[in-house]
Amino acid sequence: GEDVEQSLFLSVREGDSSVINCTYTDSSSTYLYWYKQEPGAGLQLLTYIFSNMDMKQDQRLTVLLNKKDKHLSLRIADTQTGDSAIYFCADFYSSASKIIFGSGTRLSIRP
């Protein structure tokens, strides 16, 4: 079946950039997503990218998509303590109308 993989942990210093990476297997992806989960809460859509785009920028967030390598990344510039959360990469598996989520990357911020 389709799969999405990402590393489990990332630690960065406050003010630095965070880069969270993800790989997926679905060769017919149309949309890929990044969701954010704050402690004690459900997941919330952070941003998405359409598969015919290479890059999408939204304030401090930059999403890069390498469709050839099936690689997605999320860069958070000037990382703040409020960015501490679990970040989920997700692929919209259109043939089944469901989203395949990765395991989530827990981002922690060092002072």
Place this chain on the structure above:
Amino acid sequence: DAGVIQSPRHEVTEMGQEVTLRCKPISGHDYLFWYRQTMMRGLELLIYFNNNVPIDDSGMPEDRFSAKMPNASFSTLKIQPSEPRDSAVYFCASSLSTSLMGYSYNEQFFGPGTRLTVL
């Protein structure tokens, strides 16, 4: 809109008891999803419905788990009998099938989750 509503927020029960988790999706959404999240297994899709009809229940761990959606505004996930390994956070999410730039687009809205502890 109030968003996806789940109840209870916390449930503590003893092994062998029946547990019922409830979900009210966002009004007008035609998809409803049940997920389970644990440290060991991450986020797992258990079952999802389209227009109240179960589409894929392949993620339901075993026959002790059942889910229903009697109408567009309510769904339940039942565990009977419950076991300690069922302890997890259970999320309900809903979405509206739509099209963006000519392709199907699906944003899921998650509820706050129910933290289940089975002793």
